[in-house]
Amino acid sequence: MPVAGPVAQPVAELRGITKNYGAIAALRGIHLTIEPGELVALLGPNGAGKTTAVRILLGLTPATSGRAAIFGHHPASREARLRRGAQLQVAKVPETLRVREHIELFSSYYENPLPFAETIAAAGLKGIENRLFGDLSGGQRQRVLFALAICGNPGLLLLDEPTVGLDVEARRGLWTRIREYVARGGSVLLTTHYLDEADALANRIAVINQGRIAAEGTPAEIKERGAAAGLEDAFLAIMKESSLQEVA
Ligand SMILES: Nc1ncnc2c1ncn2[C@@H]1O[C@H](COP(=O)(O)OP(=O)(O)OP(=O)(O)O)[C@@H](O)[C@H]1O
Ligand SMILES: [Mg+2]
Structure with a gap:
């Protein structure tokens, strides 16, 4: 038998994933792979299944069927936990801890965390290390949550709508920090409703609608689906098309 050459292991993998919440089919057979160094944007309307994925x-919720893996490990395993960081759509951390204390606490969960100063720099938190989380503005809080996602020096970042509520400058600042993370070798799965954000950051976009992948490709390939009218029109065209198929 021929010996296969070394194959880079996917950073994250969803294979034939379904997820039912009672009668609600949130995911209906999703395949999605994130390769090393990739930033994949997951787009889709409210309720499409992005946060579920x-x-x-x-490892916060089990799939109903299918296989999910992080660097080949079960998502709920310690190995997976140590190699990923996440910023969730709805995240709560204690208001009465200081920025520094939050970062030190989270860093302690990991085997090879970033040095504190590097986390502060990578999240744009210089100067507010000693402030209470509860005293921070919305944008500053988002930056702390990003710091908590990257402080463990993970190979994979899962960012669920990380730029909601940020002003333009703060949003661009986070884009820069995400790009820097990818430039250092990290991989990212990012969900967003901002199509310009997916266009600016992603090397691959997966559009999800009603629990299925409706389209997948580079931003340029996705845009072509909208007769080159831009990503937003392409997105709407894909939504319309995949919803019609659903009804048929
Ligand atoms: N814990 C839950 N129990 C029951 N239904 C749920 C639960 N979580 C999600 N759902 C349902 O599953 C579907 C997918 O939800 P999900 O949060 O994954 O969507 P989303 O794409 O992240 O949407 P949004 O853009 O609004 O964040 C929705 O119909 C939602 O109501
Ligand atoms: Mg969501």
């Missing part, structure tokens, strides 16, 4: 990769 992220929660499965985080």
Whole structure:
């Protein structure tokens, strides 16, 4: 038998994933792979199943069927936990801890965390290390949550709508920090409703609608689906098309 050459292991994998919440079919057979160094954007309307996919990769909820893996490990395993970081759509951390204390606490969960100063720099938190989380503005809180996602020096970042509520400058700042993370060798799964964000950051976009992948490709390939009218029109065209197929 020929010996296969070394194959880079996917950073994250969803294979034939379904997820039912009672009668609600949130995911209906999703295949999604994130290769090393990739930033994959998951787009889709409210209720499409994006957060459900992220929660499965985080081991927070089990899939109903299919296989999910992080660097080949079960999402709920210690190995997977040590190699990923996440910023969730709805995240709560204690208001009465200081920025520094949050980062030190989270860093202690990991085997090879980033040095504190590097986390502060990578999240744009210089100067507010000693502030109470509860005293921070919305944008500053988002930056702390990003710091908690990267402080463990993970190979995979799962970012669920990380730029909601940020002003333009703060959003661009986070884009820069995400790009820097990818430049250092990290891989990212990002969900967003901002199509310009997916266009600016992603090397691959997966559009999800009603629990299925409706389209997948580079931003340029996805845009072509909208007769080159831009990503937003392509997105709407894909939604319309995949919903019609659903009805048929
Ligand atoms: N814990 C839960 N129990 C029951 N139904 C749920 C639960 N979590 C999600 N759902 C349902 O599953 C479907 C997918 O939800 P999900 O949160 O994954 O969507 P989403 O794509 O992240 O949407 P949004 O863009 O609004 O964040 C929705 O119909 C939602 O109501
Ligand atoms: Mg969501």
